[in-house]
Amino acid sequence: MSNKRISMSDIVLGQPLQWDIYGNDGNLLLRRGFVVSSTNQVETLIERGLYVDGNQLDQARDKKPFLKVVEQPSVVRIITQVRNELRTLSYNLTPEIQAREKFLALAKQVVIATFLDADVALGCILLHQEGNYSARHCVDSAVVAILIARALKKTEEEIIFIAAACLTMNLSMLRQQERLQEKSDGLLPEDQELIFRHPQESVQQLMTVGVKDEHWLTWILHHHENEDGTGYPLKKKSAEIPQNSKIISIADRYCARVCSRSYRKSMLPNAALRDILIGGKTTVDLMLVTLFIRELGTYPIGTFVKLESGEIGVVTSKGATTTTPNVHSLIGPRGAPLLAPIKRDTQKTLHAIREVLHRDQVQIRFSMRQLWGDVASQ
Known part of the structure; x- marks a missing residue:
């Protein structure tokens, strides 16, 4: 038998192998028909060598073009x-462009992304803050709202509409929001008035371009109302406010706090949660906030932390409890960057979280793909 070497790109993830695969020592590793399901399996094979029978390889190539890895x-x-x-879309709205269908299509994409890997979707909020603030904030809020809605076992259709409401909640002031984002000297009276009006004006703008869904519009109209009646624009109280508006409101508040501004640092994620819980005792639905903290954890995914070992890393997934997430260390105890991220269980005493850090305290460049693999490729 004449063996020929192949590479990782010659294997199609999720499809049966076209040939038997042998290692460097000539021993059979996998039989034809075996389905390789992950890149980790391929990498393990590469370490042992990837060889196939030359005749089988030629026959497979004669039958159809040589297959490549399917991109995840x-x-x-x-x-x-x-x-x-x-x-x-938001900057170019006209009645002719089928805005309702396009906003719903975008909402479905956010739901798909969040369901595909919630850890990565949450990680984007803290680790992928590039680009236009106003659109980014709406998408980030949608991710958080989707997770709360899923925890409440809402239907997929309702979750999509909740996401659509998040994407369009600030529609009437998106352009001005960029200007307000850069202000460092406080809001002028006209700026404050713009903010107070935006729920009603966003609803009106959506209706103008063909959105007639009462629930979608109602959730936007009430997403700045407070439990104690101090919100706006209608001073609604507790039971008068739709639950989905409350979900959107909590997601909105959290994402606004953890985003950096030109004139102030972002709040630390755990401090943002505490601020919403303690500072909003009379303004937010405490049952929903408790659920929200349970879903995100005391240290939300994307939070930078220092461990008792002295290592510095980032929270990448939930752990056994809300206070003991899994962390991938990026910097060793002596301050040197690690060759590759190392997963740590913060339940263990040596790897317990000592303190939370701001991003600018972590002097290392890394990609989300290094933490989560191809599902976080940019």
Whole structure:
């Protein structure tokens, strides 16, 4: 038998092998027909050598073009695309462009991305803050709202409409929001008035371009109302406010707090959660906030932390409890960057979280793909 070497790109993930695969020592590793389901399996094979029977290889190539690895969907790419398309759509609304269908299509993409890998979707909020703020904030809020809605076991259709409401909640002030984002000297009376009016004006703008769904419009109209009646624009109280408006409101508040501004640092994620819980005792639905914290954890995904070992890393997934997430260390205890991220369980005493850090305290460049693999490719 004449063996020929193949590479990782010669294997199609999720499809049966076209040939038997042998290692460097000539021993059979996998039989033809075996389905390789992950890049980790391929990498393990590469370490042992990838050889096939030359005759089998030639026969497979004669039957059809040689196959390549199927690219895995990327949550980061989906979210980036939605951010860009949302900005373009929102800035160019006319009654002729079927805005309702396009906003719903974008909402579905955010739902798909969040369901595909919720950890990566949440990670984008803190680790992927590039691009236009106004569109990014709406997409980030949609991710959080989707997770809360899913925890409440809402239907997929309702979740899509909740996401659509998040994407369009600030529609009437998107352009001005960029200007307000850069202000460092406080809001002028006309700026404050713009903010107070935006729920009603966003609803009116959506109706003008063909959105007639009462629930969608109602959720936007009430997303700045407070439990105690101090919100706007209608001073509604507790039971008068739709639950989905409350979900959108909590997601909106959290994402606004953890985003950096030109005139102030972003809040640390755990401090943002505490601020919403403690500072909003009379203004937010505490049952929903408790659920929200349970879903995000005390240290939300994307949070930078220092461990008791002295290592510095980033929270990448939930752990056994809300206070003990899994962390990937990026910097060793002596301050040197690690060759590759190392997963740490913060339940263990040596790897317990000592403190939370701002991003600018972590002097290392890395990609989300290094933490989560291809599903976080940019």
